[in-house]
Amino acid sequence: MVRFEDLNLFVRSAALGSFSAAAREAGLLPGQASAAVKRLEAALGICLFARSTRSLRLTAEGGQYLPYALGALEGLREGQELVRRDAEVRGVLQVAVSSDLGRNVMLPVLTAFRRTHPALTLRLFLSDQITDVFRDPVDVALRYGRMEDASFVALPLAPGNRRMLVAAPDYLARRGRPSTPQALAEHDCLCYVRRGSVYDEWAFTEAGGELARRRLVRVRGPLLSDDADVVRRWAVAGEGIAYKSWLDVREDVLAGRLELLLPQHLGEPVPLHLVCPHRRQFSPAVRLLHAALQAHCEGLMAQLPQATLTSP
Numbered sequence: 001m002v003r004f005e006d007l008n009l010f011v012r013s014a015a016l017g018s019f020s021a022a023a024r025e026a027g028l029l030p031g032q033a034s035a036a037v038k039r040l041e042a043a044l045g046i047c048l049f050a051r052s053t054r055s056l057r058l059t060a061e062g063g064q065y066l067p068y069a070l071g072a073l074e075g076l077r078e079g080q081e082l083v084r085r086d087a088e089v090r091g092v093l094q095v096a097v098s099s100d101l102g103r104n105v106m107l108p109v110l111t112a113f114r115r116t117h118p119a120l121t122l123r124l125f126l127s128d129q130i131t132d133v134f135r136d137p138v139d140v141a142l143r144y145g146r147m148e149d150a151s152f153v154a155l156p157l158a159p160g161n162r163r164m165l166v167a168a169p170d171y172l173a174r175r176g177r178p179s180t181p182q183a184l185a186e187h188d189c190l191c192y193v194r195r196g197s198v199y200d201e202w203a204f205t206e207a208g209g210e211l212a213r214r215r216l217v218r219v220r221g222p223l224l225s226d227d228a229d230v231v232r233r234w235a236v237a238g239e240g241i242a243y244k245s246w247l248d249v250r251e252d253v254l255a256g257r258l259e260l261l262l263p264q265h266l267g268e269p270v271p272l273h274l275v276c277p278h279r280r281q282f283s284p285a286v287r288l289l290h291a292a293l294q295a296h297c298e299g300l301m302a303q304l305p306q307a308t309l310t311s312p
Contacts, residue, residue, distance in 0.1 A: 002043050004076060006036040010048060011069050013037060017056055089285045090119035096141040100229040100248045101272075102126040106142065109296045113289055120285060128194075128228055140286055142293070144245060144270040154273040155290050158247060158297040160304070163202075163267035166249050166258040170238035178241070181217045181265055188240035189219035193226040202243045204265040219243075245270050246304055247297070254303065263305060272297065 012022040013033055023033035041048050048062035058066065097106055103126065114122040125138060142157070165178075171188075178184050181204045191200045201216045221240050225231055232249065235242035236257045242249070252258040274290050 002040060003036075004073075006040040006043075007069050007073060009033045009036040010040050011066070011073060013049070013056065014058055014062070014066055019056065089117040089288060091283075091285065092121045092123060093140075093283075093285045093289065094123040094125070094138045095289075096125040096127065096138040098142070098144070099126050099128050099227050100232055101142060101144075101245070103229055104232075104251065105247050105300070106293070106296075109292060113292050117285070117288070128192075128226060139283075140274055140276045140289070143273055143275045146269070146271065153277070154275050155294075156271065157274055157290075157293050158272040158301050160301055161246055161270050161272050163243050163270055164246050164249060164253075165202075165241060165243055165261040165265075165267065166235055166253065167241045167261060168236055168238040168258055169256070171235075171240060172259065174238075177261060181215065181262060184217055184219050184241065187219075187221075188223070189221040190231045190234050190240040190242045191219065191221055191224050192228055192231045193224060198224060203268040204262075206265055243267065245272075247272065247300055250300055250303060260305060 009022050009026065009032075012025060013019050016022050016025070019033040019037065020030045023030050026033070037048060044065070046061040046065070047059050048065065050057050050059050095110065102110075102124065107124075110122060110124060114120055143154070144161070165184075175187060178187055181202070184202070189200075189202075191198050193199070200219050202219055203214055203216055205214050223231075223234055223239055225234075228244070228248065231242055232244060232252070234240060235244075235249075236252055241261065242258075249258055253260060274286075274293060276286060
């Protein structure tokens with residue numbers, strides 16, 4: 001009978017070219033890897049390695065058997081993951097989210113997720129500073145924008161999310177509505193600090209235009225903050241016009257606290273992703289969290305007004 005441990009030590013010995021190295025990797029004594037391969041050879045009735053005092057190489061039979069061993073191990077690992085998904089989720093899950101998104105959009109679903117898995121400890125970090133998933137003490141981060149860095153894994157949550165121009169009815173009653181993006185220069189625009197710089201150039205593309213081009217509009221205003229939630233609160237209070245993600249302003253728009261402006265001019269795409277450093281960190285908790293957040297975001301994006309959905 002072939003043992004899982006023996007099969008794994010055979011594969012690692014072939015990859016490392018050494019029984020001793022495979023044993024060290026597995027935390028075993030040097031002779032245990034060699035003994036495991038001998039048991040496997042006895043069970044199969046073939047010689048897998050040609051051994052000498054200086055080298056270790058696969059025999060022809062060993063080379064033929066290796067891809068099947070790799071496939072068997074991968075199948076076993078997939079089966080274990082499938083079983084673990086249905087098992088009790090436990091341990092600590094550390095999640096980083098931007099301030100507005102975390103407090104006002106994701107907090108209910110994250111709280112409900114933890115309640116569904118009572119053996120799990122959830123640590124939530126709220127900050128508008130971009131989290132370094134390799135250096136900071138987090139397991140996953142929710143991040144806006146296009147993911148062009150191939151060094152980490154990004155799972156889509158809301159690929160169609162965009163920035164929107166919004167203002168409170170009170171502000172619009174006092175100052176009127178801008179008729180074009182260029183007219184924003186005559187209004188109080190609520191800017192925030194992003195990556196150490198004031199985000200005062202807002203991008204627009206006219207919806208439905210075959211030759212539409214991306215245009216940047218320089219804006220200004222008397223209020224700035226490095227907290228995106230503060231900017232949203234100022235907009236609701238009637239202090240000016242904000243340029244924010246649909247996910248961040250959706251609830252205020254639907255409740256009538258904010259109104260969408262210039263819907264025919266598409267704002268900057270800001271798809272939302274769940275980011276983690278490596279695929280090996282796709283624990284059952286991370287997989288289940290991604291599924292819960294994705295389902296939540298799909299419902300929120302379904303409420304996006306149709307006038308803002310047309311791509312250029």
